[in-house]
Amino acid sequence: MSTANVQQLDAFLASVERRAFRMAQIATRDRDEALDLVQDAMLQLSRKYAGRPPEEWPALFYRILENRIRDWQRRQTVKNRLFFWRPSVQDEEQDEDPVEQVAEPGPGPQETLQRVEQMRRLEQALRDLPTRQREAFELRLWEGLSVEDTARAMGCSDGSVKTHLHRALAALRQDLEGVWP
Template identity: 60%
Template sequence: MNACVTSFAVSCESEYRTGVRTLQREQELNRFLAEVEKRALRIAEISLRDRDEALDLVQDAMIKLARKYANRSSGEWTPLFYRILQNAIRDWHRRQAVRNRVMVWFGGSGNEDNDYDAVAAAPDPKGRTPDELLQSREAMQGLEVAVGELPTRQREAFMLRTFEGLDVAGTATAMGCSEGSVKTHYFRAVRSLRESLGEHWQ
């Protein structure tokens, strides 16, 4: 009888500890997703030039990360999340290319939403004159337009390294390529941006 009671108590304690660990893990994952959401949305928005589509892809990527990789170490979440997101962005572009070809075939336009502005209005920084503020906004707009026009792999490497701050290894994991490829794509992206932005490049 005592052995049964002891066994039951140990089982309950084990279940309690498992439940606590699961709850802590969920809270940690939620914090990660909250921290990464704005940067991920910015990256997707520049890539797609459609805020609603970008938001959908970011949310889908978050759901996939939570379902498939919640039990991975938290240090793996960032490259895994961006790999999911970059794959989703590539799939979206492939679908759009097919849609555009079909629309052209039937005499329509594949992209009728030409008034989209990918650059969100930034809050006024303190202590800047209107001229300085205008120059800053123009420089940022120029950067985002130039980044959006980079070849896909260069854009991915630049945004993951610069916007998200991933190191070369993390970027390679997110992009699904070698570290050498990341360095090449990033170098070419920086060179192209310097050439296109000129005096605005910093």
Template identity: 50%
Template sequence: MTVSSLIDAIKVDALEQELAPALTLDGFLRDVQRRAFRLAEIQLGHSEDAVDAVQDAMLRLVSHYRDKPSTEWAPLFWGILRRRIVDLQRRRKVRSIVVGWLGGGKDQDGDELPGWEPADLNPGPAKRLEDAQSYADMTAAVQELPRRQREAFLLRVLEGMDVADTALAMGCSQGSVKTHLSRALSNLRLRLEHWQ
């Protein structure tokens, strides 16, 4: 093997190593996209807000953490998504209060603007294709859980993350994750006992 062919092989190998994390990150995002949307939709109750939250979380992961090891992507992504969902829920609550106080207001022509309406929580076509009633009951029961219990349940049970990664994503201790999950499961058993 000549020196120039050895240098070319090293360059190709280095280029492949530079491109591999981007392809791996792209694969991670493609793999997590559907589950993240379902989680966000359950928490927000509105598909457009869920799409926005997932896209924002993906963008932030890529722009700020693409150089992190692939083992850290899942907890980082779910933590970013969790914070984005909480932000959207807070904004929705503030918007609803402000619009309630001010009414719908008037546009430039003086016509009455409609007041802000909360998201329609009725099941959409995708939900009707599945077992509509049980899915709707489960979604409602999960949405009624306190926020931290809901997060622990969605990350541990639906996403399948381990306790350590869930604790990292939620920004709490592993013991807190176990406590929140135990309480969430207990609450869900009570609310969904008619399905057992």
């Protein structure tokens, strides 16, 4: 792999890391698991697909990431069935460090509280979406992938992407009605 190609791959991975992390964090509700999933997806893209043309990387990366998330969710389902007496991730979230939960300085307390509540409602609405609808929403609107690239990343047809996105938007509009002015 040439030095220029390595630099292009590094730039691509740097450009997607935050959004990919956010997607994984919403899906897993666990910061550490989300970091691991994104890192695994980045490593697999680098190892197996670095030689591909750069315009193919977004669809490949998000396909890898969504597969990693799905695998993690399957493992969690099995683990929860086997170890049902253990606390869930949601229960563990309440034990987080209180210093990390303090709002950062910026707008007034009322605005900050409103924004925090809006984001909490958005994250919950995204979690409530069926998996395929959430994937279509994140890839098309957050990542800005084309319908074709999204279809490749999700492993479905262009029409399915449009249908999933339409349903996701309708559900989000309904769930978030009145949340934003």
